[in-house]
Amino acid sequence: MTTTTDTTDTTLRSNPTARTHEVTNQAPPLVGHDVADDAVLLEGLRREGAGWYADDLHRIGRLAGSEQVQRWAEEANRHEPELRTHDRYGNRIDEVEFHPSYHALMEVAIGEGLGGAPWADDRPGAHVARAAGFMVWSSAEQGHGCPVSMTYAAVPALRSAPELAAVYEPLLTSRTYDPGLRAPAGKRGLLAGMGMTEKQGGTDVRANTTVATEQQDGTWRLRGHKWFTSAPMNDLFLVLAQTPGGTSRAEGHEGGLSCFLVPRVLPDGSRNTFRIQRLKDKLGNRSNASSEPEFDDTVAWLVGPQGHGVRTIIDMVTMTRLDCVLGSASGIRAALAQAAHHVRHRSVFGTKLIDQPLMRNVIADLGLESEAATTLALRIAGAADRAQRGDAQERAFLRMATAVGKYWVCKRQPAAVAEALECLGGNGYDEASGMPRLYREAPLNGLWEGSGNVNALDVLRALTREPESLAAFGAEIEAAAGGDARIDEAWRRLRGELVLTEDAPLRARRLVERMALVLQGSLLVRHAPAAVADAFCASRLAGDQGLAFGTLPPTADLASVIARVPGAAG
Known part of the structure; x- marks a missing residue:
């Protein structure tokens, strides 16, 4: 087998004019190092109560500094997510395809407990350990950190609805990365996202126009849009919508901006309405898909009291x-x-x-x-x-x-x-x-x-x-x-x-x-x-x-x- 070096040497011997100069005074690639070999980080880890995590942090650090992971990072950003709104037969599917390197990064992140896992860990310092791991691993590639972060953050909000948390929290705290749109209860692990802002309000979420209508079975139906919803292939989304004035039969609270849980796939395995209009063409964060979804009779469950969405x-x-x-x-x-x-x-x-x-x-x-x-x-x-x-x-x-x-x-x-x-x-x-x-x-x-x-x-x-x-x-x-x-x-x-x-x-x-x-x-x-x-x-x-x-x-x-x-x- 002929190597690239052998081929190059042969070319230079047969054609000496191909060599114009020697490459000198260039820094070698920064690969094969331990990202966690950092006194500031390790001292902080111990000081904040998670010194027990040091060995795991070094293991993640060596992986983050490896040539393989640097290649994953480059490929995940060069081969950007692609939106597939319809299948070959014209059926609406609203799926986003990612490069295998993105999935490789995600598998490590979730497997190392950087998603929701700390909420199921009773050890003091569990959230500090996760924070240090998140810092070390995201140094390799930051785009895939978005769905990881949202999954971590969704758990405390979901606890405002204990009956929903009982179903979904064990899967949100799982260390198994299980991509693909399927009924949530049948998966080994779930990822969460959020849909807060709309095009007319942005940060002013109280100007949101998405409306929610209560159903006889206790669920709600949403109609409206969101302007910036990242990681649309995640399994569950916390979404803000307006409920009508008056008293809710279920909660006994006045209406207003409220929080809802929206799954991409319903418990019976059917697709919920989550029409992805387009993916954002962003300055950076290219490995991560950010989308504009439309809701139309979209099934949702209320999280927390009506009118208390921000709280x-x-x-x-x-x-x-x-x-x-x-x-x-x-x-x-x-x-x-x-x-x-x-x-x-x-x-x-x-x-x-x-x-x-x-x-x-x-x-x-x-x-x-x-x-x-x-x-x-x-x-x-x-x-x-x-x-x-x-x-x-x-x-x-x-x-x-x-x-x-x-x-x-x-x-x-x-x-x-x-x-x-x-x-x-x-x-x-x-x-x-x-x-x-x-x-x-x-x-x-x-x-x-x-x-x-x-x-x-x-x-x-x-x-x-x-x-x-x-x-x-x-x-x-x-x-x-x-x-x-x-x-x-x-x-x-x-x-x-x-x-x-x-x-x-x-x-x-x-x-x-x-x-x-x-x-x-x-x-x-x-x-x-x-x-x-x-x-x-x-x-x-x-x-x-x-x-x-x-x-x-x-x-x-x-x-x-x-x-x-x-x-x-x-």
Whole structure:
């Protein structure tokens, strides 16, 4: 058997002019590594109560860093999902076909318990373990994380209807990936999605026009549309629709925006009406199908009381916002790892890039951003875990910290990924590097589950209506009191801004940004090496930094910060 190398050598011997140059000074591919070999991640895992998961995390990390999985990621994005509205005979089927590599990614994600499995796991730290696994695995490919995340988030919302949860929760928490449209009860595992927004309202879901009509048998029929429903091949969807005014026979509540469970296939095996008008042609997230479904006499079951749709799905929103933070922290870390790997191998003017002072500043600054994002993401995951176990203080902290983290970490991802891409120069603009895909993914989490403005205003809402969440947030920051004078001063100034005035909506972004930075600083002062905390406080809180990455002050201990960056130290 003749190899490619043999053929190339033969060609060069017979035609020496075919060789124009030797390929040198190029970084090798970043493959065959353990994505979980990350001190920041592992320290956070132990600190938040899931140290027992470390061996599994390393196993997932080695798989995520393998050449095979990188090939799956590339293929799942290059061969995008395809909509099949009708079969060969003209029957409406509304199915989406995915490349086998997408299914391979999904099988690992569900099999490793990154979907609904933590809800069936009584071990303390189960949700933290899942969060860390989600971060490591999604670093390989983020698009397929959408159905995984929605399945995870659907469980607490579905518990508002105990009779439905009894049927579907065991399958939503399954570790078996069982794709294809079949009767849910006959499958070994289920995936869930959500259908909230409509074309005339977007985030303003109370403007939804989809209507629900109650039937004699206790089910409902939906008529209307949804504007952005991802993963339409999932088995079950939580959907918002308007119920009519008056009193419901079943619930005794007034009508209004309500939550419903919509299966793609009904219990008798017949297809529910779920007409997919088209798939979205998106900037990124190409491996994941996002659709516009139409409902027409679509069978649904009420979840929670009538008129309480937003309240019913609030836990789902919290969990999906948490995953936005996790995904953005993961995306920042993945881009940084690629940049660090490149600069460690690439030389300019006879010196490795990692040894060039200005590049060291850039990598260190990106490392600070990544460490702060990862530490905050895992702290929120720890709060989610403890809140599920009845800790009221952690639930109050989770309410505020999720909105703050969702705003800030998702905002920082595009800027950080762009800077990391630039570290590779023109190579970073080439699809073969993988950086363009990370860059296209970067804005998504800032949009999903509410844009920056929505989350900033949600923080104001919490400040006004839920004072216990501010108290818990303040207690978290004050745990670092005396650890760094810059934190103490920043918190003193921030407390004055938290007294809301009439112009609060105008300055909401500025306020939430300061809240995020003070919270991250508090966490780093308590948990990170002194050099990392010092550089963060100097640059992010004391203002000794320019507007771009790579502007850390000369006093920063760059070597100690870079030592925490995966792959930068060799």
